[in-house]
Amino acid sequence: MIRKTVQKRLLLRRTFVFLFVVMLGLVGASFYTYLQDRKLQSFSLAAVRVSSWSLAQLRQEASTLDRELALAAAGVGDPDEVMLRYDVLWSRYDYLLKSDESAPLRHYGDNETRLKALFADYQAQESTLLAASAAAQPGWEPLVSFWTGHKAQIDRLVVDNFIGGKLGQLMIDLEASRDRLSRLRLLTLAAIVIIFAYLALALLASRKQARIDRVTGLPNSNYLQSIRTVDPARAIVVCEIREFQLVLAECGQREVAELSRAFIRQLWSKLAATDELIQIAQGEFVILAVPAAGLEIEEMVGGLVAATTFDWQIGDAVVRISGVFGADAPCVGNCSGWQSRYQQAHRALAQAHLEGRSHYINGAELRRRIRQETVIHSGLVRFFQGEPSGLRLTMVYQPIVSADNIRHITGAEVLLRCQDQVIGFVPPNLVVEICERYGLGEALGRWIFREVARETGQLYGELGYHGTLSINLNPAMLSETLVGDVRALLIDAGIPATALCMEITEDNAALSFERVNELIRQLQALGVTFALDDFGTGHSSLEYVRELKVDRVKIDRCFVDGIEHNRDMARFLGSIIAMADQAYMKSVIEGVENQAQWDLVRQLGGTLIQGYHAYRPMPFNDYMALLLDPQTEYPTATPLPVSASHPLAR
Amino acid sequence: MKRSPLSAFFALLLLSVSAFAAPELTIRHGAQTLVFDREELETFPQTTIVTATPYFDGTREFTGPTLRRVLEAFGLAGQRGLTFRALNDYQVTATLDELMGLGAIVATRMDGNLMSVRNRGPFWIMLPLSDRPALNNETFHRYMVWQLSAIELD
Numbered sequence: 001m002i003r004k005t006v007q008k009r010l011l012l013r014r015t016f017v018f019l020f021v022v023m024l025g026l027v028g029a030s031f032y033t034y035l036q037d038r039k040l041q042s043f044s045l046a047a048v049r050v051s052s053w054s055l056a057q058l059r060q061e062a063s064t065l066d067r068e069l070a071l072a073a074a075g076v077g078d079p080d081e082v083m084l085r086y087d088v089l090w091s092r093y094d095y096l097l098k099s100d101e102s103a104p105l106r107h108y109g110d111n112e113t114r115l116k117a118l119f120a121d122y123q124a125q126e127s128t129l130l131a132a133s134a135a136a137q138p139g140w141e142p143l144v145s146f147w148t149g150h151k152a153q154i155d156r157l158v159v160d161n162f163i164g165g166k167l168g169q170l171m172i173d174l175e176a177s178r179d180r181l182s183r184l185r186l187l188t189l190a191a192i193v194i195i196f197a198y199l200a201l202a203l204l205a206s207r208k209q210a211r212i213d214r215v216t217g218l219p220n221s222n223y224l225q226s227i228r229t230v231d232p233a234r235a236i237v238v239c240e241i242r243e244f245q246l247v248l249a250e251c252g253q254r255e256v257a258e259l260s261r262a263f264i265r266q267l268w269s270k271l272a273a274t275d276e277l278i279q280i281a282q283g284e285f286v287i288l289a290v291p292a293a294g295l296e297i298e299e300m301v302g303g304l305v306a307a308t309t310f311d312w313q314i315g316d317a318v319v320r321i322s323g324v325f326g327a328d329a330p331c332v333g334n335c336s337g338w339q340s341r342y343q344q345a346h347r348a349l350a351q352a353h354l355e356g357r358s359h360y361i362n363g364a365e366l367r368r369r370i371r372q373e374t375v376i377h378s379g380l381v382r383f384f385q386g387e388p389s390g391l392r393l394t395m396v397y398q399p400i401v402s403a404d405n406i407r408h409i410t411g412a413e414v415l416l417r418c419q420d421q422v423i424g425f426v427p428p429n430l431v432v433e434i435c436e437r438y439g440l441g442e443a444l445g446r447w448i449f450r451e452v453a454r455e456t457g458q459l460y461g462e463l464g465y466h467g468t469l470s471i472n473l474n475p476a477m478l479s480e481t482l483v484g485d486v487r488a489l490l491i492d493a494g495i496p497a498t499a500l501c502m503e504i505t506e507d508n509a510a511l512s513f514e515r516v517n518e519l520i521r522q523l524q525a526l527g528v529t530f531a532l533d534d535f536g537t538g539h540s541s542l543e544y545v546r547e548l549k550v551d552r553v554k555i556d557r558c559f560v561d562g563i564e565h566n567r568d569m570a571r572f573l574g575s576i577i578a579m580a581d582q583a584y585m586k587s588v589i590e591g592v593e594n595q596a597q598w599d600l601v602r603q604l605g606g607t608l609i610q611g612y613h614a615y616r617p618m619p620f621n622d623y624m625a626l627l628l629d630p631q632t633e634y635p636t637a638t639p640l641p642v643s644a645s646h647p648l649a650r
Numbered sequence: 651m652k653r654s655p656l657s658a659f660f661a662l663l664l665l666s667v668s669a670f671a672a673p674e675l676t677i678r679h680g681a682q683t684l685v686f687d688r689e690e691l692e693t694f695p696q697t698t699i700v701t702a703t704p705y706f707d708g709t710r711e712f713t714g715p716t717l718r719r720v721l722e723a724f725g726l727a728g729q730r731g732l733t734f735r736a737l738n739d740y741q742v743t744a745t746l747d748e749l750m751g752l753g754a755i756v757a758t759r760m761d762g763n764l765m766s767v768r769n770r771g772p773f774w775i776m777l778p779l780s781d782r783p784a785l786n787n788e789t790f791h792r793y794m795v796w797q798l799s800a801i802e803l804d
Contacts (some may be wrong), residue, residue: 100703
């Protein structure tokens, strides 16, 4: 919480103002220092050095003259030497008053006036000096008395300049300037540190900001990408709001934001504070959560599903909101990486969608299934392309018999069988499902047509058999090419159109009702009949059934199961058969497995029966052999007396 | 003031040593000493430097033999350094290498006139500051010894 407030404050106006004031203060201090030190800039340190040197020389030269004069006054000096020293000091005065170098010294205070006065006094002594040195008995007294006073003045000038004067002041000023500069440096340093600290924090905050969804405040996909590892104890759950697009389409962005927030609240109600909830897209979330103590992953996801199923008011309407969840369970022991687990969670979500379930939890089973489906898919692709494949498709035939005579075979339903070298038996509905999913549906259909025609062609062509051949149409085959395919692959291959019965399920028909009816119409024009498979188990209304122009209904085994024990069920089956009769449709009763059921069905008016009690699905050779059995009856192209209906036996 | 015989002796001694009548430039190396007076210096080839200086407004013209010529007249044999001494007790030391490249002259005249001690004569080491502005700073100004009286080599 504290970190959050700090981050918030970073971007506040007050913080900016504070930084601005800091910068302003720094600029002010710099300007003040500049103004203060500008005065110092006019002083050349070289000039100061030269000035102090000159003053020192002045004093030195005055001392030398003083000494020579004292010697001379004591009677041991040399007048020439006194004269030389006088001249040397003279040249010093001249230098101090005239040279460029000495200008700064001259111009300070009243130095120039004092020097001029001193020099004038000094020059005035020339005659006294000459007189003193020229005399036979030199009289130094006047000169000495002048000199004593003059030397004192020189000393004072030097002292004034060094101690109270310019040089002293300059040193003080320089010291102050140095202190100011050092303070300024400190201030600058502090300001730089503050600004850098701010920039670093602001950078972090903005990075953090970029990882947060602006609408819901949850970590977003940027954050997701920054994840490197996830605790194996955590489940990875991916979820979507199922009705998200609907609400977005109906009500717009604001409403879905509101919905997202409500959904998130519901999710949080089942999550602990240590769990993570990430929004990867609108209406899509990732949850990294440890199932609560004593809770299995199934229960956890179940809880999430329950919590996120709620009613949502849109205007006057109420929409039931629900989530779809895919989960990768916490892993124990050998654990794959985060990326792979995340992918597994998405697979689970895809599986949930595929199966129309609210959730799917990924585990070894799903992984095995996905691997298996991959094997099956690639096997199918190779199989259809005629390449060597570990997978083989075959067709089996389940006879459909007359309810009156179990030996009277009216035809057969062709069923798909699939065998894989590795997996073994593959359920035919899985083959169909995989084909549909991966766009192999038409290839499968054509293969079935060809295979059936290849196997049964002779039976129908040369041998004059005329039992129905029922072929299931999967959704992909319900396309414009169906009529052409039936004609080219079946009819032209020798199967009489009138022997063909195409089976479609209610649900497949309902997918595109108009088109299917059109296909039925076109094929019926060729003489092909249609059967409605799995009648009564679909999700469509009876209205569809009535409108579908099928010739047969195949009544699902679920209406047969248990009729021998339950009279209500038997009556219900009877009414279905009656209804089909009323609509001029033949009914084929599936799943008749014992004599009691058989008898009941017969009593109830069923005419055609398909089931284990009569015959199990069998390979073509067995079907052929069955037909060849003298006791078997079957329809022929040119109807013969039943007793003599054995052309195959010839 | 009464003069003692001792002080009279000192006066005599000093008088004999100093002999200021004609300005002289003494060049010494160990025990070897050579004294040039102004006339002798002016018999050497003369070089003229017209330059501005820190000491005067405007430019001045200085004339005299080059320092190199003067030292060569003394005879250079492996000496490394030298010290300039002036009447005002100023002295400065430099290496010969450093000094010989500066184009220094021992000026005897300024603007054609002889220089008195009051005018910082009789001899003045002068550098061509205007021609070689690189020399116009304190580092080289200190070699521009006025009231030059002696050069000691070592």
